[in-house]
Amino acid sequence: xxxxxxxxxxxxxxxxxxxxxxxxxxxxxxxxxxxxxxxxxxxxxxxxxxxxxxxxxxxxxxxxxxxxxxxxxxxxxxxxxxxxxxxxxxxxxxxxxxxxxxxxxxxxxxxxxxxxxxxxxxxxxxxxxxxxxxxxxxxxxxxxxxxxxxxxxxxxxxxxxxxxxxxxxxxxxxxxxxxxxxxxxxxxxxxxxxxxxxxxxxxxxxxxxxxxxxxxxxxxxxxxxxxxxxxxxxxxxxxxxxxxxxxxxxxxxxxxxxxxxxxxxxxxxxxxxxxxxxxxxxxxxxxxxxxxxxxxxxxxxxxxxxxxxxxxxxxxxxxxxxxxxxxxxxxxxxxxxxxxxxxxxxxxxxxxxxxxxxxxxxxxxxxxxxxxxxxxxxxxxxxxxxxxxxxxxxxxxxxxxxxxxxxxxxxxxxxxxxxxxxxxxxxxxxxxxxxxxxxxxxxxxxxxxxxxxxxxxxxxxxxxxxxxxxxxxxxxxxxxxxxxxxxxxxxxxxxxxxxxxxxxxxxxxxxxxxxxxxxxxxxxxxxxxxxxxxxxxxxxxxxxxxxxxxxxxxxxxxxxxxxxxxxxxxxxxxxxxxxxxxxxxxxxxxxxxxxxxxxxxxxxxxxxxxxxxxxxxxxxxxxxxxxxxxxxxxxxxxxxxxxxxxxxxxxxxxxxxxxxxxxxxxxxxxxxxxxxxxxxxxxxxxxxxxxxxxxxxxxxxxxxxxxxxxxxxxxxxxxxxxxx
Ligand SMILES: Nc1ncnc2c1ncn2[C@@H]1O[C@H](COP(=O)(O)OP(=O)(O)OP(=O)(O)O)[C@@H](O)[C@H]1O
Numbered sequence: 001x002x003x004x005x006x007x008x009x010x011x012x013x014x015x016x017x018x019x020x021x022x023x024x025x026x027x028x029x030x031x032x033x034x035x036x037x038x039x040x041x042x043x044x045x046x047x048x049x050x051x052x053x054x055x056x057x058x059x060x061x062x063x064x065x066x067x068x069x070x071x072x073x074x075x076x077x078x079x080x081x082x083x084x085x086x087x088x089x090x091x092x093x094x095x096x097x098x099x100x101x102x103x104x105x106x107x108x109x110x111x112x113x114x115x116x117x118x119x120x121x122x123x124x125x126x127x128x129x130x131x132x133x134x135x136x137x138x139x140x141x142x143x144x145x146x147x148x149x150x151x152x153x154x155x156x157x158x159x160x161x162x163x164x165x166x167x168x169x170x171x172x173x174x175x176x177x178x179x180x181x182x183x184x185x186x187x188x189x190x191x192x193x194x195x196x197x198x199x200x201x202x203x204x205x206x207x208x209x210x211x212x213x214x215x216x217x218x219x220x221x222x223x224x225x226x227x228x229x230x231x232x233x234x235x236x237x238x239x240x241x242x243x244x245x246x247x248x249x250x251x252x253x254x255x256x257x258x259x260x261x262x263x264x265x266x267x268x269x270x271x272x273x274x275x276x277x278x279x280x281x282x283x284x285x286x287x288x289x290x291x292x293x294x295x296x297x298x299x300x301x302x303x304x305x306x307x308x309x310x311x312x313x314x315x316x317x318x319x320x321x322x323x324x325x326x327x328x329x330x331x332x333x334x335x336x337x338x339x340x341x342x343x344x345x346x347x348x349x350x351x352x353x354x355x356x357x358x359x360x361x362x363x364x365x366x367x368x369x370x371x372x373x374x375x376x377x378x379x380x381x382x383x384x385x386x387x388x389x390x391x392x393x394x395x396x397x398x399x400x401x402x403x404x405x406x407x408x409x410x411x412x413x414x415x416x417x418x419x420x421x422x423x424x425x426x427x428x429x430x431x432x433x434x435x436x437x438x439x440x441x442x443x444x445x446x447x448x449x450x451x452x453x454x455x456x457x458x459x460x461x462x463x464x465x466x467x468x469x470x471x472x473x474x475x476x477x478x479x480x481x482x483x484x485x486x487x488x489x490x491x492x493x494x495x496x497x498x499x500x501x502x503x504x505x506x507x508x509x510x511x512x513x514x515x516x517x518x519x520x521x522x523x524x525x526x527x528x529x530x531x532x533x534x535x536x537x538x539x540x541x542x543x544x545x546x547x548x549x550x551x552x553x554x555x556x557x558x559x560x561x562x563x564x565x566x567x568x569x570x571x572x573x574x575x576x577x578x579x580x581x582x583x584x585x586x587x588x589x590x591x592x593x594x595x596x597x598x599x600x601x602x603x604x605x606x607x608x609x610x611x612x613x614x615x616x617x618x619x620x621x622x623x624x625x626x627x628x629x630x631x632x633x634x635x636x637x638x639x640x641x642x643x644x645x646x647x648x649x650x651x652x653x654x655x656x657x658x659x660x661x662x663x664x665x666x667x668x669x670x671x672x673x674x675x676x677x678x679x680x681x682x683x684x685x686x687x688x689x690x691x692x693x694x695x696x697x698x699x700x701x702x703x704x705x706x707x708x709x710x711x712x713x714x715x716x717x718x719x720x721x722x723x724x
Pocket of ligand 1: 366
């Protein structure tokens with residue numbers, strides 16, 4: 001099973017619209033002087049405008065978020081405006097206040113001196129000469145006090161005049177703007193003018209008290225900022241990916257990809273993409289976003305990659321499996337089955353041609369959904385024989401049993417019998433390839449090999465735990481699963497194994513190692529995550545225990561294959577409860593009927609062999625149709641006997657002699673009487689078979705079969721099954 005991703009753009013109607021617009025756009029107008037701006041013509045088409053509007057909307061949202069964040073600090077616009085008002089008030093106040101204060105202080109001082117001189121002068125019994133002196137001192141102090149008072153009054157008046165002038169200078173433009181606004185535009189004009197005044201005040205207050213101007217040099221994408229070369233360089237340094245003397249080389253400008261940013265970069269100095277991927281966590285925090293909003297994708301060279309950063313949670317949405325509602329055939333071998341979507345919204349396709357897949361996750365993490373996606377796709381490729389072993393044993397898949405080539409519920413013994421037959425089938429197919437001189441099945445060889453075998457085992461723990469139910473088969477089951485997983489895909493036999501107990505006793509490392517596709521949904525611990533993804537994966541940052549436990553994260557997980565490496569993905573949605581899976585199964589059954597391959601109604605070497613060995617075929621859920629490996633209540637009729645006998649021959653047909661011999665063993669009526677001669681016996685038993693078939697209301701055409709050099713008459717297995 002190979003996992004590939006296809007850009008969702010191929011299925012994105014918007015993108016298709018853009019491409020259509022591009023094709024429909026008029027040819028570029030000649031520009032011999034090369035002086036018109038380089039604007040691709042599609043930009044001016046309807047779809048072009050729509051795309052620009054989308055980008056514009058995203059930018060406005062970002063701008064608003066950035067503005068909101070700025071408001072919280074001292075660079076906020078409200079803080080700026082207050083500072084502007086305070087600064088203007090301070091300017092209007094001016095420095096004259098100090099002079100007024102000094103003059104007032106002088107007045108108080110001189111008045112105190114005058115009072116002291118007057119008191120000294122007014123004393124009695126002072127000799128005349130001294131009295132004169134004191135009078136002169138008193139008069140001098142009085143003059144000084146009067147002068148100081150005059151100076152103070154002058155300073156005060158001067159200060160008032162200057163303040164009034166400055167206040168007028170400050171208020172006049174405000175009043176003029178406000179007046180003009182109201183006069184010319186009425187209330188909206190008044191609002192506009194107020195806005196202008198506030199903007200002017202914000203401009204005056206744009207420096208903080210420490211003199212700093214607002215700068216977004218340290219801003220992060222998470223702060224609502226646009227991604228820039230500078231920001232990426234800084235983030236790489238902060239995350240410790242590059243050193244001070246190293247730089248990130250930009251192979252493209254930073255472009256906007258819907259609600260995300262995309263840039264193609266190169267790292268130097270021996271750093272590889274793997275090194276960068278291991279630092280995803282620190283890099284994401286340097287950019288101020290959760291790590292699942294960032295995607296680093298290898299691009300050809302070891303040092304080149306694309307960096308994609310989303311403003312929103314890429315897995316915060318569900319995406320429905322695009323095959324829901326389809327009844328047309330799909331080519332699972334060549335095109336793949338839609339399984340999940342990745343961070344960039346591309347559909348992840350699983351092509352049933354290269355690897356087996358192991359899916360793990362705790363209960364309610366979305367394993368069932370992963371299997372539902374595989375089933376939906378597999379149903380629509382009638383070349384696939386879908387064989388489902390449900391270890392949970394619930395009724396989950398009973399509704400689609402009719403469309404399954406094998407359906408068995410919770411029966412380790414049957415799985416073991418099945419795997420033994422499948423291992424023999426694997427050998428048979430390998431021999432065919434060896435004879436043809438090829439190492440791997442191709443699409444052209446599929447028919448010759450016997451189609452594609454897709455074996456789904458849901459809840460491995462039922463089958464692989466030694467101490468579990470029928471634990472005596474566990475060792476053999478694990479060994480056979482591991483062998484088939486290792487080489488099966490090359491001959492068209494693919495396993496999908498799911499477990500909700502990612503422990504080594506459920507998934508031994510040998511089994512995991514042979515499943516090259518691994519998908520771990522949310523698990524409880526890093527060890528459990530490693531049990532699915534491989535040792536050391538959690539240490540490298542691929543850890544499914546870090547996926548949050550919430551409804552919105554169901555179906556999310558880490559997926560790894562040799563083609564994609566580790567990618568984070570969320571399974572596509574199949575509304576099982578509302579019958580999506582059933583609809584796909586019905587469509588699948590119709591496709592199989594049309595191709596003469598309906599489960600239980602066509603030769604099936606594996607179930608045929610098992611029926612011969614055990615007496616029960618589990619095609620379409622077995623005799624009960626519910627996946628229980630027990631014989632149906634009713635007695636087998638003539639048709640059952642003939643089908644069983646035809647399957648047992650291994651020739652896919654049955655001669656009359658073989659049929660009579662078989663029937664004689666199961667029903668006394670068909671036994672030869674002691675006196676009966678050959679001709680009489682053949683005539684009697686031949687008529688009896690016909691009568692029994694007539695009783696059933698079926699008509700099985702008689703065919704010639706090859707037995708050595710003889711060509712006796714008999715029946716084909718396909719005809720018998722069709723009659724059934
Ligand atoms: N990709 C997805 N998108 C939306 N919903 C999902 C997705 N995957 C799973 N869910 C929802 O999560 C729930 C659990 O999913 P599911 O039954 O597949 O989990 P599980 O691991 O198989 O659980 P259990 O072990 O109990 O069977 C279901 O209701 C399903 O609808």
